[in-house]
Amino acid sequence: MTAIGPIPTITANGAKIPLVGLGTWELRGRACARVVEQALRLGYRHIDTAEIYDNEREVGEGLRASGVKRNDVFVTTKIWPSHFAPRALERAAHDCLARLRLSDVDLLLLHWPNPQIPLEETLGALCKVRRDGLARQIGVSNFTVALIEQAVQIATEPLVCDQIECHPFLDQSKVIAACRAHGMAVIAYSPIARGGARNDKVLGRIGAAHGKTAAQICLRYLVQQNIVVIPRTSKLERLTENAALFDFALTDAEMAEIAALARPGGRVVDWAYSGTMKWD
Numbered sequence: 001m002t003a004i005g006p007i008p009t010i011t012a013n014g015a016k017i018p019l020v021g022l023g024t025w026e027l028r029g030r031a032c033a034r035v036v037e038q039a040l041r042l043g044y045r046h047i048d049t050a051e052i053y054d055n056e057r058e059v060g061e062g063l064r065a066s067g068v069k070r071n072d073v074f075v076t077t078k079i080w081p082s083h084f085a086p087r088a089l090e091r092a093a094h095d096c097l098a099r100l101r102l103s104d105v106d107l108l109l110l111h112w113p114n115p116q117i118p119l120e121e122t123l124g125a126l127c128k129v130r131r132d133g134l135a136r137q138i139g140v141s142n143f144t145v146a147l148i149e150q151a152v153q154i155a156t157e158p159l160v161c162d163q164i165e166c167h168p169f170l171d172q173s174k175v176i177a178a179c180r181a182h183g184m185a186v187i188a189y190s191p192i193a194r195g196g197a198r199n200d201k202v203l204g205r206i207g208a209a210h211g212k213t214a215a216q217i218c219l220r221y222l223v224q225q226n227i228v229v230i231p232r233t234s235k236l237e238r239l240t241e242n243a244a245l246f247d248f249a250l251t252d253a254e255m256a257e258i259a260a261l262a263r264p265g266g267r268v269v270d271w272a273y274s275g276t277m278k279w280d
């Protein structure tokens with residue numbers, strides 16, 4: 001496995017975020033700790049977890065085993081919507097830190113909107129958690145344009161991102177524009193469409209022209225727009241592939257061709273999750 005060069009960062013409302021991070025959903029136990037450790041040894045400096053992933057302990061273990069200094073790694077975790085009442089949110093944030101064995105995280109997110117609890121209450125608690133020093137930065141995930149507008153009005157601390165499903169098969173231009181209007185980063189989850197990018201003919205053809213894989217073209221398309229990507233892999237040999245995105249550039253024509261892959265029904269994550277579901 002080849003080490004990767006330095007990963008560029010972007011700045012958003014005061015947060016410095018590495019453009020590539022490691023997603024960890026579904027990575028569990030020893031295997032999770034090993035992938036996190038190896039990713040950091042190779043040069044990753046950003047790890048994405050969540051209380052619902054049931055792997056914060058192992059993410060923390062991987063972090064310590066890597067030998068990389070705590071302050072050189074950007075660690076994100078997320079609070080599940082059943083913990084959005086203020087006291088529950090504060091407790092959940094403490095619990096995340098206890099499992100990670102960290103004194104703070106770089107970024108703490110609301111994982112999904114929860115219409116059953118007033119946003120004022122949840123954001124009030126999230127801002128307090130930041131003021132109390134548990135999170136260096138805070139943000140949201142799966143927020144629509146309307147919710148972003150509400151959230152930035154309510155929050156008394158800067159919101160630095162919306163983490164959303166984002167890849168070439170889904171048009172997210174409206175949410176991206178709303179984030180940019182408020183200085184927030186877009187963090188793309190499922191950035192290779194849960195592996196779906198691998199078999200796309202257009203991405204494959206453009207990849208062949210650059211000596212890159214379809215997955216790399218998919219990720220490059222996003223980082224070239226300053227969108228942060230957090231691809232997940234359980235395979236150590238794919239860690240380098242998913243971060244080696246900064247030694248080539250796509251032409252304007254290639255960017256346009258990839259943008260045209262967006263289609264209705266392009267989502268890979270089920271939005272039935274938000275709004276309709278009972279959270280506990």
Ligand SMILES: NC(=O)c1ccc[n+]([C@@H]2O[C@H](COP(=O)([O-])OP(=O)(O)OC[C@H]3O[C@@H](n4cnc5c(N)ncnc54)[C@H](OP(=O)(O)O)[C@@H]3O)[C@@H](O)[C@H]2O)c1
Nearest residue numbers: 023024025141189190191192193194195215231232233234
């Ligand atoms: N905020 C939210 O609501 C939310 C929702 C979903 C995800 N996320 C976060 O975003 C991260 C990434 O999203 P995701 O896990 O849904 O999907 P993803 O990163 O788009 O895709 C992961 C899948 O792609 C495969 N893969 C990885 N690298 C590959 C490559 N170079 N070539 C071909 N296939 C490859 C992986 O298989 P192998 O393991 O076999 O490599 C895995 O099956 C998550 O892990 C999580 O941290 C957040």
